Amino acid sequence: MAAMTATINVMLAIHGKKTTPIDLYKPLRHYIAQHYSEREAQDAEEDLQAVQHMRTDIERASDALEARRDLLQQYFRALSVMESRFPISNEKEHVNTLYFTWYDAFKPGKKATQQNIHFEKAAIAFNLGAVQSQIALAADRSSPNGLKQACNSFQFAAGAFSFLRDNISMKASGSSSTVDISVECAGMLERLMLAQAQECFYEKVLVDNKPSSLCSKVAKQVGLYYEEAYAALILPPLNQHFDRTWIAHVQLKAAQFHAEACYRVALQLHDQENVAEEIARLKAAGNMLSEAKKSGKGVVGPLLDAVSKLEANINRNLDRAVKENDRVYLMRIPPVESLPSLPAASLVKSAAVGELLDASKEKMFAGLVPDSSAKALSKYTEMLDEVIRVQAEKLQQESEIARVKLREMNLPDSLLSLEGSTSLPEHIRDEVEAVQIDGGPAGFEAEMRQLKDLRRVNEELLVQTEEILEEEAREDAQVRTQFGTRWTRPQSSTLTKSLHDRANGFAANLKQAAESDARIGRTIRDNAPLMAILNARPIEASLPTLGRPILSLNQNEDAIVGTLRQKLAELEMLGSERAGLEDMLKDMKRKDNILPKLMTTSGSYEDLFKKELAKYDPVCAEVAHNVEAQERLIQQIKAANDAFATTFNLQEYLGELLFSHSFSFSFGKVVFFVGEEYDIFFHANIIVVV
Template sequence: MSELLAIPLKRTLEVDFATELSKLIDTTSFQTASFFQSDILTVVDARNNAIAPDISIDGLSALKEYYVILLQLEKKFPNNQIEFTWFQTLSQKSRGSSQYSLQWEKLTIIYNIGCMYSLLALNSNNDAAESLKTSCLYFQNAAGCFKHVLDHQKNLETIPVVDDATLNALTSLMLAQAQECFWFKAVQDKHKDSLIAKLSQQIVDFYCEAINDAQRGKLIRSDWINHLKAKKAYFSAVTYYRIALSFNEKKQFGSVVKALQMGLQFINESTLSSQAKFKTVVESSLKEAQRDNEFIYLQEVPSELPSIKPALMVKPSSSATLLPSIKKDETLFKDLIPIEVMEYCTAYNERQDEYVEQRVTNPLASLNKLLKESMTTFQIPQGLTKVSEAELSHYQASLNNLLINNKNVQVQLDNIEQILNEEAFTDNQLRLKHGTLNWTLPESSTTNTAYYEKLKKLRGYLDEGSAIDKQTNELFQSIDKNLIGSEIRLPESNDHLTNKIKMIIQERNDYIDRTRRKSSEYRILPKIITSYKKNGTVDFEPIFIDHLKYFDEDLRYVNSTKEENIKLIEEVNLNKKNNPGKSGIEPKKMVRIDPRELYIEDLRYSFKLLDEVKENLSAGTAFYENLITSTSNLYNEVQEYDTARRAEKARLDKSLTFEDQ
């Protein structure tokens, strides 16, 4: 058995693992890289042994040892921190790809393990029974590796190790060659021709799949594809030759002739080196079968034969049996805090922050809000912020733009009216010149009515716009710009209760800030690291629950402030009751107005005026856009009307003048 294919190993560039891992440890771990020098050197040696292995069992072991190390690195380090470069070797031109991905490196090594199995299968093949069994197993192992890469590279965030179509083609090729080993052993053992035909038919099916995927893929060379086609044709011929022998045993001599004819057709399509010898056998058998059938058996040669059911004897080996796993006593970087633990710490920190917000800071902020809402003169209305000088200048510029648009529209409307007036004047002059009976054009007063009506409407809209613009400008000028343009700060209150509540609110705000700082400084990381080193497990929930007890004092403070809040609000309500003038009831005696009330009222009024100005500016901008569009449309219509009338007048004037002569 010969003319089998092996998949060449992918080639790579060296990676300075020692430097890269040292950087990672120093930047992502509490330990220093010097503590793990022995483990780092183990990784370096493993990759150096795996990147250019001998084609041997030792070379296969080197690849698998490095694969196990990559499994360990995945558990300890981020996936996207080290760059790997690999070169394709299937295509005629070697192409390199570089990716920051441990997973990509791992799948590439699995791909190379598959290549190694295919190379070992060829080296093991000497047609002896035991070597056929070994080669068959190795080809199935290679198919299992390629299928594993195909199934798992879908989860990569990088480019694939090899495109899917090529991987499918390689898997089918390996299975075809594994089936071929099984077929060859059956031939050696002289099994029934019908069984051998079924075995070879399965080889044909595998080669069909390999050819289809290879033609869709990006890497398999054309000479390989031609070889696959030659193998398919050869084993198609083998299938029909063996089925012909089976028909002969059943004395179906017409079918023998048909099978050998089809076998000869396929063997002629094959370009394998063994084709010539086999072709001689088929041709000789066909001549003999045709002669015997024509002179002795006289059976009809069928136009077609029943399909041959393939006998599948191989499948991709399971990656679970092919690929090794991590052994407990061979763990690298076992004292390094893994990423998973750091992620737990991050998650617990987020939960701690949420706990503090929900149980301490948010309740205190809500209590402050209730106090503020109970005081009518306590806080600045929401949404009121200082207006910048640039913003005020923008509003003034917008007002100026409205005036400019108004003037431009006015000029355009005057032009329209002038065109209509001049047209009517020339019509009247020509009518006087030639006489009413001779001047047969319709009078301008009957043709331009619609234009004058539109003009009148537009002037009305313009006048309305002018009035609103004037009102908006007066509103803007009446705004206290110094007030809204200055930093908004409430003046000091002359009310004792107001000042007391202000002080309490400030104390609570300070407490909120202190609690947040305390939470950010009191983290669970040291406790988790201690627990992980001691137990080696990631069940940290009991530790976290105990960790949160640190904030019990803050929870008690929140409960005490709730009671304080109730008393303060009751005091505020009592104060309002004793001073009903603030609720709209006429007081019986003079009450001094809180300066905060005066400030807030002035502020509210100025911002109310500003809101009206902004609303008018927005509406005015849209108004003038529409008015300008309507005016331009009317101008175009009037120009077209004037042009048409001029032409009609010129023709009629010329005609009447010619008649007079």
């Protein structure tokens, strides 16, 4: 039987495709040196040799099955890495001296040659499925572990053929391809491998003495899988490609397990004394086997033996059931076509081999980054930055909203006041402390006295300056009268004009300072009782506190306060959660490197971007949930605060607190300089009352 190995258990394994030797090293190195640089070609030397070594080992095909499986997976990942870096075709600027040649697994006399890396990948994926089927067939199914290994390996073989069909076959197909890697053949082989994996489960349920109903369902699904494989084999292009014994084998196996399902359900019907349907099911099973055996020419002896044994069991049970019905039950036998279809239970599926063949973590040829991949990475980075920016703005906005809402409700200050922990705003506390350092109210009085003394000194200096200027003017006039035109110096009024102007300006400043000092003095005297609180250290000790009402109509003050505190604590937790979410987004972005995936993907960049950005959807959903939770919580805090304000007369307390916060103090110094020969200055301290 071509491309098939049969055992006494009558299952199939696929022979791998053969190939011809090929030199990957020289064409790839030449391309790197030509399109990148000689330096990068030297850096890629180790990777080039590794790829060539893998290809040579695959050509020999002499390793053990497990080692060969691992080699095929490794080489497939290397091909995926090479795909984005080395365009292989007959075009001038591509790697145009590489020709991949592979023989058909089922028609070894036919071969195909392509300058297409997908053709090479298709052959490797096919051989991976083939070697997995060989591992399955080599397992000892007489033991539980061997049976499990066989089942798993058949499912991995199905996964490899499924991957070939869905991802590679269309890219490698054409007039110069082979039928064995076509979509139709890969799909047929997947169903065949699933049928044999399900058959392993059937062997297991028989060994475990499971109920006949379960055995029937499992057998029915085995038959369905074989039936699907048979349907593909009798249609083009496979009907003219496979040996007739292949088609006969699969057809007979389908009939065998459809009959097995009927046989097993008949055993259940016998126990239920439903003899009429039992007879109908057994007749249907016998007819299936009789028809299938007519076209089973060329199938292996063990399969015919298994079918004959099943047929004998069916006929024996049928004879017994007919006799019982004739003697005891006398029930009418329903037509076979009137019977409902037997249920099936699929216990297997094609293994996901995509992760095993994913090359995104491969470091081979990592230094070679095509322009297309670099541009795609830049676009993805922009898209990711936008996602992070939008979410960060939401988080920051919610924190600001929480701060403003709490300030509007005078929280948590109201609660702190209830505990005797009234506090001033930080900027007011700083100003009060500055006043206290300068002596408090007593310091104001000392400053005012000092201001008065300084003003008197400045006024005296100004008078002295004006007298000096007047004396200088009289002397100038006297000399001019005495010497007449012989006195050629400029007039005194011309030389001293700027000094007179500055003296007049200083006189105006002194007058303004005196008026300001007078106003400040009156303000200090008028507010002397209030300013006494500046002697308190700390200043909060002199502020009013919020106390419990002496007479209250509401006896649940503690519950009201407790609820408000709890809601504020929950709000604080939401704030901490927002900080954690923002850090999480930044950390995810820092670790997000999709360049290896960009370099190995064979699909659309947009699809990859969509898939990769989906990683952030859970965090974005948490951000949205946090925002919604805060909106609800703010409403709950407002309701709790309204109850708190009503119970504790909060408006009256806020009025007292506002009055106590109405004054703050700051100091400033203004210094004036005048004089050429004379260093005369005016110094005024200005106290500003807010």
